[in-house]
Amino acid sequence: MSDPLLEKMIDNNKVLDMRQAVFSRAPLSYRVGNSTLHVQTRFVMLVSAVGLVALLVLFLVMPGSRFGSSNLTSDLLGHGEDHSHRHRPWYSGFYNSTYPLSTPVYSDRGYIKYRIAIVSDLDTDSKHPTEKNTWLSYLKKGHLTVSVESQEVSVEWDKDTVTLTSGMAYGGRGMELSELVVFNGHLYAVDDRTGVIYEVDLQGNRVIPWVILTDGSGREKKGFKSEWATVKDETLIVGGLGKEWTTSTGELVNHNPQWVKTITTRGNVEHFDWTKNYEKLREAVGIHFPGYMIHESCVWTETIKSWVFLPRRASTSRYNEVDDEHKGTNIMLMASEGFEEVKVKHIGERLPTHGFSSFKFIPGTKEKLVVALKSEEVKGKVSTYIMAFSVDDGKVLLPETKVGDYKFEGIEFV
Numbered sequence: 001m002s003d004p005l006l007e008k009m010i011d012n013n014k015v016l017d018m019r020q021a022v023f024s025r026a027p028l029s030y031r032v033g034n035s036t037l038h039v040q041t042r043f044v045m046l047v048s049a050v051g052l053v054a055l056l057v058l059f060l061v062m063p064g065s066r067f068g069s070s071n072l073t074s075d076l077l078g079h080g081e082d083h084s085h086r087h088r089p090w091y092s093g094f095y096n097s098t099y100p101l102s103t104p105v106y107s108d109r110g111y112i113k114y115r116i117a118i119v120s121d122l123d124t125d126s127k128h129p130t131e132k133n134t135w136l137s138y139l140k141k142g143h144l145t146v147s148v149e150s151q152e153v154s155v156e157w158d159k160d161t162v163t164l165t166s167g168m169a170y171g172g173r174g175m176e177l178s179e180l181v182v183f184n185g186h187l188y189a190v191d192d193r194t195g196v197i198y199e200v201d202l203q204g205n206r207v208i209p210w211v212i213l214t215d216g217s218g219r220e221k222k223g224f225k226s227e228w229a230t231v232k233d234e235t236l237i238v239g240g241l242g243k244e245w246t247t248s249t250g251e252l253v254n255h256n257p258q259w260v261k262t263i264t265t266r267g268n269v270e271h272f273d274w275t276k277n278y279e280k281l282r283e284a285v286g287i288h289f290p291g292y293m294i295h296e297s298c299v300w301t302e303t304i305k306s307w308v309f310l311p312r313r314a315s316t317s318r319y320n321e322v323d324d325e326h327k328g329t330n331i332m333l334m335a336s337e338g339f340e341e342v343k344v345k346h347i348g349e350r351l352p353t354h355g356f357s358s359f360k361f362i363p364g365t366k367e368k369l370v371v372a373l374k375s376e377e378v379k380g381k382v383s384t385y386i387m388a389f390s391v392d393d394g395k396v397l398l399p400e401t402k403v404g405d406y407k408f409e410g411i412e413f414v
Helices: 004-024 041-061 275-283
Strands: 029-032 035-038 111-120 135-147 152-166 177-183 186-191 196-201 206-212 228-232 235-239 252-254 259-263 269-273 292-301 306-315 331-336 342-346 354-361 369-378 381-390 396-404 408-413
Touching: 111 152, 111 177, 135 408, 152 196, 152 206, 152 369, 152 396, 177 228, 177 235, 177 292, 177 354, 186 408, 235 292, 275 292, 275 306, 275 331, 275 342, 306 354, 369 396, 369 408
Parallel strands: 177 408, 228 292, 292 354, 354 408
Antiparallel strands: 029 035, 111 135, 111 408, 135 152, 177 186, 186 196, 196 206, 228 235, 235 259, 259 269, 292 306, 306 331, 331 342, 354 369, 369 381, 381 396
């Protein structure tokens, strides 16, 4: 006769032996081809935890723009840089900071030779004389030579001029290119008629449409009248005239030219109202509406953390399209990042019919030397002049020198 207590003890020992066998054995193995896959539960959990922590840290250190807001709001309280680009927006990916696009030539005597290009805005003359539905602009290339030590600047132009063409137009007009800018390793030109931003292919001597900017808040059917472009925080910033849109006799129509556009490397566009900023610029020289100031050039500089403007025209009087031809300026405005402060300087002698249309800091000069274009439009006749000056004291290093009888409105180091 069996003993029930003894049988129960034997059964418990069998269960204990089974548990020890299950929990002391090596992890389960699954054979895949010639390899063995081990299910390491604790290892997988550890890797997952480390990955989660890494993602959390990455999220915390990314700039504020990760939430979709821009640091280029109307009061511009964000942080920014120019071509040095130490901080990279989360959405931009890899940024090509090459500038200028070609390697400069250095001489033993301390001179540096750069490749430059300028582009034309022919207005109604941009219509191709023989090709149907085609508009054109002229690209002129040359060399700028600078001596930083002696502050000497000279320019020589290539003999040939490149003709750029496009079939894109608005209201029968197009290719009225008003600025050149290097952005993300490419050269771009902005059309102040259609709002198109073109990539300029210097090797193929052609333009490629990239982005279309619409007027004002972006909810307009008309193209944005783009006049200037600069780079800040690896973002392309394009601005308009900065003057209220008025009738030919100065009556207010809208504020569309007082908006700016930001474009990422992927072509994402945002629109910002800069009306207050433009008002602060003209108020710095005692101008109030219906007086006006027209801007066709602006460059952001990280070195002094300022927006630098060279206005085309300025007047304390109401706008009049005839009198406006004699309102050229020799003014340089340097605004702090948020436009809290605006400094005023004067560059050389004021010539009433000459006004700034584009400028760039000369590379290698720590943003102390500038090369600029000035345009002249009087009674239907146009001309362009090039000059260079020192930012610190406004000293003219290259007197205004005529480029030609076309209106060139964009200059860049290429």
